[in-house]
Amino acid sequence: MNRLARRRLLVLCPFPVGRAAGQRLKYEPYFNDWVAQGWDITVSCFMPPDLWEVVYQPGHLWDKLRGVMTGYRRRWRDLLRLWQYDCVYLFMWGTPFGPPVYERLVRWLARGLVYDLEDNIFVGQTAMASASPNRIVRLIKGPGKARYLARVADAVIVASPHMVDPTRALNRNGAVTCIPPSLDTDRICPADPPPLRDRVVIGWTGTFSSRPYLDMLADVLRQLAARVPFTLRVIGNFDYDLPGVDLDVVQWSAAREAEDLQSLDIGVYPLPDDEWTRGKAGLKIIQYQAAGLACVASDVPLSREQIREGETGFLVRNDAEWLDRLERLVRDADLRRAMGAAGRRDAVAQYSQGVIAPAYRAVLDQAAG
Incomplete structure (x- = not known):
């Protein structure tokens, strides 16, 4: 493409590139594709890397304040250059605190605006915020900015099909597209050859904010341990303890992500059925399936769309069903x-990056006019 015909895109995001799952498994993998489609991309992250390293830890008050001040200085500099860009791609929020003053300025100055929101942040992320160990993170998760941006953006991206209708009702143009998280399914793939293990490994992956969902299975896993031998492997960013269960806690690492998933035999995805969880994108299921794992998940609306009951996994409604399906899978290697x-085939067909890329291209073209 002729250099003169290229368009310029400014990406405003909260977190450093390559760090946060909401960015790393959504739009970030498509930067090269966008460049190939004629976009020159500039990324501006609110959080500097040193703030990212401590923001989810208790304490470090001075480091957090310094990082936040750095972020605000960066955002005000961004306003001075918005006129240079054909489109702004804004993920989650422009600035973390207060009413949407900054976001209004972005809307006023941007020629085109794409808003990409994660989960159902319209409900204020009450359950997730209560699990955070520091006040800064809790304050970040207010819904006011999200509602404003969803209303005024030229195009809105949601990750769950259950967010399409409520978001479309907000957006003044009704321009809402559902684009689920995606994976490099060449990297996240089954182990070849399959490892030989003495004990079946049941796995769960997530962050401290979703730990309450793992806790939902505590009694089930203790009962299961009394019936069949297995290891529970928790892949996350927190310590965990579950007396009565053979437990292995693994600190999540981007470098080991594929290898850690390949170390599992069964993936679990417990969730309550509420307004917040109906906005989730089901990333854990996608990861389990891409790695070729049998999956057992709570029978909630999104799980029903991602799991084919009895074919790629099991959908369960109560503790008795959790116990029965997990025991069945632990005992039956052929079924696993x-x-x-089957889940692997679905993941490649529906959530691989080559399948998802055209949806992002269409949204950018729509917003840029």
Whole structure:
């Protein structure tokens, strides 16, 4: 493409590139594709890397204040250059605190605006905020900015099909597209050859904010441990303890992500059915399926769309069903392998980056006019 015909895109995001799952598994993998489609991309992250390292830890008050001040200085400099860009791609929020003053300025100055929101932040993320160990993170998660941006953006991206209608009702143009998280399914893939293990490994992956969902399975896992031998592997960013269960806690690492998923035999995805969880994108299920794992998940609306009951996994409604389905999979290696293979095919067909890329291209073209 002729250099003169290229368009300029400014990406405003909260977190450093390559760090946060909401960015890393949504739009970030498509930067090269956008460049190939004629976009020159500038990324401006609110959080500097040193703030990211401590923001989810208690204490470090001075480091957090310094990082926030750095972020605000960066954002005000961004306003001075907005006129240079054909489109602004804004993920989550422009600035973390207060009413949407900054976001209004972005809307006023931007020629085109794409708003990408994560989960159902319209409900204020009350459950997630209560699990955070520091006040700064809790304050970040207010819904006011999200509602404003969803209303005024030229195009809005949601990650869950259950967010399409409520977001479309807000947006003045009704311009809402559902684009789920995606994976490099060449990297996140089944182990080849499959490892030989003495004990079946049941796995869960997530952050401290979703730990309450893992806690929902505590009694089930203790009962299961009394019936069959297995290891529970928790892949996250927090310590965990579950007396009565053979437990292995693994600190999440981007470098080991594929290897850690391959160390599992069964993936679990417990969730309550409420307004907040109906906005989730089901990333854990996508990861489990891409890695070729049988999956057992709570029978909630999104899980029903991602799991084919009895073929790629099981959908369960109560503790008795959790216990029955998990025991069945622990005892039956052939069933695990068959479900894992079927789930892998679904993940490649629906959530691989080559499948998702055209949706992002269309949204950018729509917003840029």
